[in-house]
Amino acid sequence: MILGAGIAGMTTALEMTRLGYSCTILEAQTSAGGRVRTIRSGDVVDEIDSMQTCQFDVDDDLYFNAGPSRIAQHHEFLLGYCRDFGVELETFTNDNRGAWLHSPNAFGGQPQVARRLIADTRGGIAELLSTAISQNALDGELTATDKANILAMLQQYGDLDINNNYAATPRAGFPGQENVGSRQRGELLSPRQLQQIVTDFFWEFRLSFSQGFDQQPTMLQPVGGMDRVARAFEAQVVNNIVYQAVVTEIRKTENGARVVYADRFGTPTTMDADYCVVTIPAPVLATIANNFSAAHQAEVAGFQYSSAVRIAFQSPRFWEQDHNIYGGISWTDQDITQIWYPNYGFHRTNGIIIGAYIFDGPSGAAFTGLGPQQRIDTTLAQASNVHAQMTGLAMHGISIAWSKVPFQMGGWGTSDASVLLAADDNIFFAGEHLSLLQGWQEGAIQSAYFAIDGVVDRDVNASLLG
Amino acid sequence: MILGAGIAGMTTALEMTRLGYSCTILEAQTSAGGRVRTIRSGDVVDEIDSMQTCQFDVDDDLYFNAGPSRIAQHHEFLLGYCRDFGVELETFTNDNRGAWLHSPNAFGGQPQVARRLIADTRGGIAELLSTAISQNALDGELTATDKANILAMLQQYGDLDINNNYAATPRAGFPGQENVGSRQRGELLSPRQLQQIVTDFFWEFRLSFSQGFDQQPTMLQPVGGMDRVARAFEAQVVNNIVYQAVVTEIRKTENGARVVYADRFGTPTTMDADYCVVTIPAPVLATIANNFSAAHQAEVAGFQYSSAVRIAFQSPRFWEQDHNIYGGISWTDQDITQIWYPNYGFHRTNGIIIGAYIFDGPSGAAFTGLGPQQRIDTTLAQASNVHAQMTGLAMHGISIAWSKVPFQMGGWGTSDASVLLAADDNIFFAGEHLSLLQGWQEGAIQSAYFAIDGVVDRDVNASLLG
Numbered sequence: 001m002i003l004g005a006g007i008a009g010m011t012t013a014l015e016m017t018r019l020g021y022s023c024t025i026l027e028a029q030t031s032a033g034g035r036v037r038t039i040r041s042g043d044v045v046d047e048i049d050s051m052q053t054c055q056f057d058v059d060d061d062l063y064f065n066a067g068p069s070r071i072a073q074h075h076e077f078l079l080g081y082c083r084d085f086g087v088e089l090e091t092f093t094n095d096n097r098g099a100w101l102h103s104p105n106a107f108g109g110q111p112q113v114a115r116r117l118i119a120d121t122r123g124g125i126a127e128l129l130s131t132a133i134s135q136n137a138l139d140g141e142l143t144a145t146d147k148a149n150i151l152a153m154l155q156q157y158g159d160l161d162i163n164n165n166y167a168a169t170p171r172a173g174f175p176g177q178e179n180v181g182s183r184q185r186g187e188l189l190s191p192r193q194l195q196q197i198v199t200d201f202f203w204e205f206r207l208s209f210s211q212g213f214d215q216q217p218t219m220l221q222p223v224g225g226m227d228r229v230a231r232a233f234e235a236q237v238v239n240n241i242v243y244q245a246v247v248t249e250i251r252k253t254e255n256g257a258r259v260v261y262a263d264r265f266g267t268p269t270t271m272d273a274d275y276c277v278v279t280i281p282a283p284v285l286a287t288i289a290n291n292f293s294a295a296h297q298a299e300v301a302g303f304q305y306s307s308a309v310r311i312a313f314q315s316p317r318f319w320e321q322d323h324n325i326y327g328g329i330s331w332t333d334q335d336i337t338q339i340w341y342p343n344y345g346f347h348r349t350n351g352i353i354i355g356a357y358i359f360d361g362p363s364g365a366a367f368t369g370l371g372p373q374q375r376i377d378t379t380l381a382q383a384s385n386v387h388a389q390m391t392g393l394a395m396h397g398i399s400i401a402w403s404k405v406p407f408q409m410g411g412w413g414t415s416d417a418s419v420l421l422a423a424d425d426n427i428f429f430a431g432e433h434l435s436l437l438q439g440w441q442e443g444a445i446q447s448a449y450f451a452i453d454g455v456v457d458r459d460v461n462a463s464l465l466g
Numbered sequence: 467m468i469l470g471a472g473i474a475g476m477t478t479a480l481e482m483t484r485l486g487y488s489c490t491i492l493e494a495q496t497s498a499g500g501r502v503r504t505i506r507s508g509d510v511v512d513e514i515d516s517m518q519t520c521q522f523d524v525d526d527d528l529y530f531n532a533g534p535s536r537i538a539q540h541h542e543f544l545l546g547y548c549r550d551f552g553v554e555l556e557t558f559t560n561d562n563r564g565a566w567l568h569s570p571n572a573f574g575g576q577p578q579v580a581r582r583l584i585a586d587t588r589g590g591i592a593e594l595l596s597t598a599i600s601q602n603a604l605d606g607e608l609t610a611t612d613k614a615n616i617l618a619m620l621q622q623y624g625d626l627d628i629n630n631n632y633a634a635t636p637r638a639g640f641p642g643q644e645n646v647g648s649r650q651r652g653e654l655l656s657p658r659q660l661q662q663i664v665t666d667f668f669w670e671f672r673l674s675f676s677q678g679f680d681q682q683p684t685m686l687q688p689v690g691g692m693d694r695v696a697r698a699f700e701a702q703v704v705n706n707i708v709y710q711a712v713v714t715e716i717r718k719t720e721n722g723a724r725v726v727y728a729d730r731f732g733t734p735t736t737m738d739a740d741y742c743v744v745t746i747p748a749p750v751l752a753t754i755a756n757n758f759s760a761a762h763q764a765e766v767a768g769f770q771y772s773s774a775v776r777i778a779f780q781s782p783r784f785w786e787q788d789h790n791i792y793g794g795i796s797w798t799d800q801d802i803t804q805i806w807y808p809n810y811g812f813h814r815t816n817g818i819i820i821g822a823y824i825f826d827g828p829s830g831a832a833f834t835g836l837g838p839q840q841r842i843d844t845t846l847a848q849a850s851n852v853h854a855q856m857t858g859l860a861m862h863g864i865s866i867a868w869s870k871v872p873f874q875m876g877g878w879g880t881s882d883a884s885v886l887l888a889a890d891d892n893i894f895f896a897g898e899h900l901s902l903l904q905g906w907q908e909g910a911i912q913s914a915y916f917a918i919d920g921v922v923d924r925d926v927n928a929s930l931l932g
Binding site for chain 2: 073074076079082083088089090091093095096097098115118119121122125126128129131132133135137138141142143146149150152153154156157159170171172173174194195198199203204207208211212213216217218220321324325326327328343344346347
């Protein structure tokens, strides 16, 4: 018995079936995938206190990945399934040097092209370190040979001049690059001193974000929407899924587990099994009657989830047409945090632009507290400080605040898992929140593998004892 | 009269036609595009002393961009034409942190995953600079506030620990990442000291390559092959093109220009025009009889071109299957220099892998000197030091040494243009070699615009005088 037909639950069903087990997945909703959701024209975003219907034009390109949106190239298990199931992939860009960084408090509120900040930061660091080395300040650490080698490397690292000064570099772009492309190559932008750069917010993870192991290039996305992954998994296990089965009770029993759920007609139904793998997100699980151990109950009750919010719009592709921005992410220190440009369908008339992606924290909580129209209004007001065109061009806004989505009630787990990694008698737990890769589909798969290993070990031991 | 139906010539014809001029392009070959070539099953690569026929399987995915292969997102003119002509684009990856760096002389010849070198380099730089700052070595340059700000920034820049030491970081990946994906998250790789790292060749532009203005993300490529660009331009001006017209003579005349060419039957044919725009590559132009000024002739004769060589193979996608490498470039300091993985068609059975891409220099000259089979053998021998699977899996090798390709005789211009930027009477010159963007299609377009401006100015002045 598997509770929840997200990636963790479907992986469990798929692999345990392959191992010869008979599996049933109870899924509360009418389709599988959990938070792996792609919103298209006519789709409904249901929250506990609102309902939105997606008004995008009907078009294969016009979709909004409301949940997971990218796959690291070393997420080998997920990618293995994509290969096996024929889910077509394309490149996803995190680090677009033509995208922008923005703060109302820096550079007079003018967005800065990422390449300039990055080039100036590299150049400034290389110049300062070269100065220290040349002044023999690091002779305690470095031999004469080390010094010569490192100085040579730094010259290229920062594109320093022959005197190891960071003067000006084409890496930073050319004047007017905010608005146009390759026309102006004559004049270089003046470099900005590191001392100045670091007084802005910009370096705060925005300049290191794509250095992270799970965010480095190459990143990938399914062609046509992330729910292609969910649909592909679902096709494998569709006969194992009982849809619209809302679990109301989970009990350890003497030799297994018993679950009570309301079936699609609302009729209370009981199901027994030797083992139960619970992949229900902790905030939902915490509301379901159970007889778990006190320690398991306590960890479920206290498990924190991100208050992730995303808001998408349909818009003519002004970012490509006016600014030569092809995919990637712009960052702002306003609440909306990120603006995502589509990494596909370049040059088509319209695209889906994500006007706000808030991971968590006070901004996430604040946006979660707003109604759909307020979220859109606030997002447009803030996003238009970055791209003035958002006002007027961006339309059909639709938002999702994961902490208010029924049967999810959170973005992804952020607590350290401990008790839930061990089974409670014959009840096992899985889900991205119980993995080292919280918030990633790869984590959901790994947690499923961990639970399967647990069930199989238990089962083998039980057989041996029997 | 326009000589050469490459991107420069076709841009000239297209835009001058729009301005009301009547244009004819003389093109030596049977199709347009010049060096914008994509090789597919059955295509012939003709060099002055060899001929190869592409043996790839017949498949839309199995193509080899033999010339230009990427478009910077700020190459606005080329991208504008792509938009207007409906050339579909997708993302091209230069900087894949999962690709490899290799030297027979470093790390015992074992390829190193780029992410590790990059993380260790950033970490080492950040640590050294932090040390210098903490030891007050840069107090001449930095205030106390600067120091605090920069130290905080560096901690994140290099992922330093709380004591500003570069200890170990997930950014570098995990043990076993050369071969597998996300399984092992427990143990971090030991960091390597900057002193050691810089003794390898790796930093020599390989770690800075994608920092360059024209190589930064986002890079783009046409879906289906770069010749989609050539075909799209050709469709615009096809009625202006005389194919298989091999120019043998170019003369300034009293009121214009006269060209003699061998038509497709080999018959010498004379054509007169008010203006002539010559886009023929300099090494070819140098062999054509003309009455240019001595200065123009001298610059043509001395114009240097790169000896670019590319060699492609069809292969099962072992780089994805075995190593989780999705697109991008691996680097080696062997002659072959680069290995390119396809940025599209992920997970399909076969792909086209570029086993060698040599820009220029002694390696380029050496490979140009080899025959097709020798090039393949040498490439496989060297590439298998990086990927052992190349021996056995890579097949249907096909090479192009641009310095030996009739009507091109070089990769791209590398001399500084000077005299040729000015017309010689009514003869104007264009082509990538006469632009600030040598080797780029965008440069060819810009040089065409420059020539068009010259013609129009001359024409307006002539009218005023007349």
